[in-house]
Amino acid sequence: MNTQLSTNQIDYYQENGFLIIEDFLQGPELSLWQDVITESVKNFIECDDLNLYQSADNYYSNVFIQCVNLWKTDDRVKELILNADLGRMAADLAETTGVRLYHDHAMVKQPWANPTNFHVDNPYDPFYSHQAIMFWIALDDATIQNGCLYFLPGTHKSCGFEVGGILGEVGVGELFKEYPEWAGIDPFVAEMKAGDGVFISGLVAHAAGPNMTTNLRRAFAMLFMPEDATFNGKKSALPEEVFVKLKTGDILADDVHLPLIFSYENGDPQ
Ligand SMILES: O=C(O)CCC(=O)C(=O)O
Ligand SMILES: [Fe+2]
Known part of the structure; x- marks a missing residue:
């Protein structure tokens, strides 16, 4: 696992709002992640062949098969992702003291599969933060043909917390109704190797993009929040038992459901 970061990489992330880590996983480690995540997705949706799986027949359900919180249903996923080195990378890039x-x-x-429309993630989260950061791993080569990611570099600097864009049955550029000045930014085409x-x-x-191939484009992502993130009143993907105990403004610090992955004060909490 390639977990080294240079100051140039941190600067790049701060400037552009994203940073590709080439060869994060390689060889047997990549095979392990591919196998564990694929197995876990199959168990989650109770389907043996992901090519054949059909969810509700609407536009959004054909953007991707999405499974949330595999770490809770599969100890092998938990072991892979509760990783302090990964947490330290996220904390250093986001310039925060620790992440959950x-x-x-x-x-x-x-x-x-349909394209994933332009959107921003944090307006949907139960906390608002410029330090919200996600790590998205390609488990297959992600190409222009099968649905690689696209970024509008620098948009994190002018983005607000109110509108996130919609992934459903609207145009791929619906977000530009809210941010017309972004429509002229050349997208960075993020083709990535598995x-x-x-x-x-x-x-x-x-x-x-859409998947214009006969094969799967598998990806797995972890969303991190800074350790001092405060609740904004949205339930979003919070578990019910966490949500019911929260008041707006509380620090999101549930060690069971929102585990501390890395903190400069606590070292490796796991
Ligand atoms: O993998 C994709 O198609 C989209 C990923 C994404 O937008 C996300 O994980 O927030
Ligand atoms: Fe997203």
């Missing part, structure tokens, strides 16, 4: 896991999710674009990862600011505009 908000949630993980697998996103599998099936053959002929095993490459990309850190993504919670406030940078991103999208993914």
